[in-house]
Amino acid sequence: MFGDMMGMMNKLKEAQKKVEETKKRLDTVLVDETSNDEKLKVTLTANRTFKSIEIDDELLKDKEQLEDYLIITLNKAIEKATSINEAELAAVAKDGMPNIPGMDMFK
Template identity: 70%
Template structure:
């Protein structure tokens, strides 16, 4: 087993993972309530970029809280799926299969 070659490949893969994470900061996910009264935008790294709230929701605190939870959770789920898919693609494509190593990238 070429340990030096494997270590170089590991460093290369770690760099690709970092590059992918940076790129995911530029991937935006837009999500909204079915009636378009609340809209959120976040990155594929789940950083919230914007929240737009229709004035009608400001009159009902409980409804606004429900909307925020629902819409943010949907957006975060989409972002997490994109994030996982992108990172899986990098690690599966470039990593030599070493038992136990897959846990390092989670």
């Protein structure tokens, strides 16, 4: 019984370590999103840290239009990054879950 418990605890610690490693790796995964007409481009990490924003000079002439572009493009970029982040972390967590009776809903 205690051997099983120790094995499960070790497996959970390993899973936690893998999750932390994955989070660090996701800092290096870049996600690009561009507006439909390519006047705005944003780059962020899969951990949702913005790295760059490129704005066409034409957009700088119209504050309201620039704001609209930023909202749409940033939201799309964040959605993409979140999807990658959640998929990667879920895969690591799934692999690291010990076989606990009644907890198979996570697999």
